[in-house]
Every structure is written in structure tokens, then in C-alpha cells.
Amino acid sequence: MAKTLEYKGHPLQRKDNIIYYGSFADKYIIMMQVLDTKKVGDLDVATKVSVQLQLTDPSIKSRDRIVKKSEKDSLYSAIDVAVVWLERALSSR
16 A cells, blocks of 8 residues: 655645645645756756645636645745645635
8 A cells, every 4th residue: 555645744646747735635735737847967857836726626617726826936935835825724714
């Protein structure tokens, strides 16, 4: 059984260039999409990442689920924003 990767108490899942942060069981989740990368040695490093705070309610149209969005120039700054947004959203129930 694979252990789910967690960061600061929330699950982190990746599918291709999209990273989901949080649980779909909660009211909100963060979707980070890597829009652009550059080669650093053998690695592809994200240079443009879209961050979206989304409602997880499946009855809402996908474009209406977006609560907040931003673009960051690295995965580190995207995750920093994601952590703050998710914590605030989940604590304001």
C-alpha cells in the first residue's frame, strides 16, 4: 500500500503537471498547475505555477468552484501561498 505524501498535515498528490494539495473530503482544495519549466542540469524546474483555491463540491460548475487564484514564479512560492490559503479557508467554516 502506497503512503500518501503529506505536507503540513494535508495530502499532496500529483498527476502530470497538476498538483493537488488538501483532501477532496474537505470543503476546499488547492490545485497547482505547472505552466512553464526550465532545465537546470537534468531537472525540469517550475518557472510559472498557477495556484487556485477551489471548492470541492461536485454539484458546482468547475469554473464557479474557483475561490481565489494567483500565479507564482516557483513551486516553492506556490506552495507557500497554497498552505496559507488552504488553512484560512478550512478554518473559516
